[in-house]
Amino acid sequence: MAHFDERSGIVPCKTKWGSWWQTIEEVFIEVDPGVGTELSGKEIKCTIKPKSIALSIQGNVVFEGELFEHIHADEAIWTLEDKRYVRICLSKAHDTAAHCWPSLLVGQYQVDPMTFDEMQKKLTLQRFQFEVC
Template sequence: MTHFDERSGVIPCKTEWGFWWQTMEEVFIEVASNQILNAKEVKCNIKPRAISLSIQGATVFQGDLYEPVHADDAVWTLEDKKMVRICLSKVHSTAAHCWPSLLKDQYRADPVTFDEMQKKLTLQRFQFENPGMDFSNAAMTGNYQNGGPEMPS
């Protein structure tokens, strides 16, 4: 069975070290290296409310996560000896909990990217609520806030 994200793609937030993206349930981080790495050169520390990553002794990022994660369910991998991938399981796994940034004060998505992230999570919620229907190619219009259309004042 193909997952929603495999059919609909991801909405990445680019950073100086790579990028991050999210689904309703998870946050993914990818950090590319120009050098060949061994797993022992990667130090990834994941706590429910904080994360740090260093490669070859240099800190890539560290800080408080935007929202808490299930640290025991988090996993990181080194792929092709050049790519560190981290998967974090969100504590609050609903479309209303779309992270505007990876860390509390760092790696914020620009307004257009964040709007696209919210639309994608809303479509994912519709897919979850209506498992027999395919929303992967659906298009949403309007500005989104907290997993639903923004209501006029």
């Protein structure tokens, strides 16, 4: 049986806090604070700017830094699902397959070369599918 990531076509980059992945137009971040953790929206602080992001859960910094490329901060959203998962969706300012991010933040959460190659292939295929439709 195929894993969900394979069926949905995403190529995730695993991190200590969860994972992130991208499409031509967006970057998705999924944070899993750990088994048994139940959160409320009040315990989450997410600051999203055109070139930076910061996420704290229960007063602990999960990540913060300069995004690899600019985003449309006014289109970004974050959600709390099942009182556990924090999901963030960022809209890329440059939405072409040529803008495949090799890392989420500058110098942090870099994709290994094999995964980056898979990400690039996925974005190229996605761009081709958009052009055909």
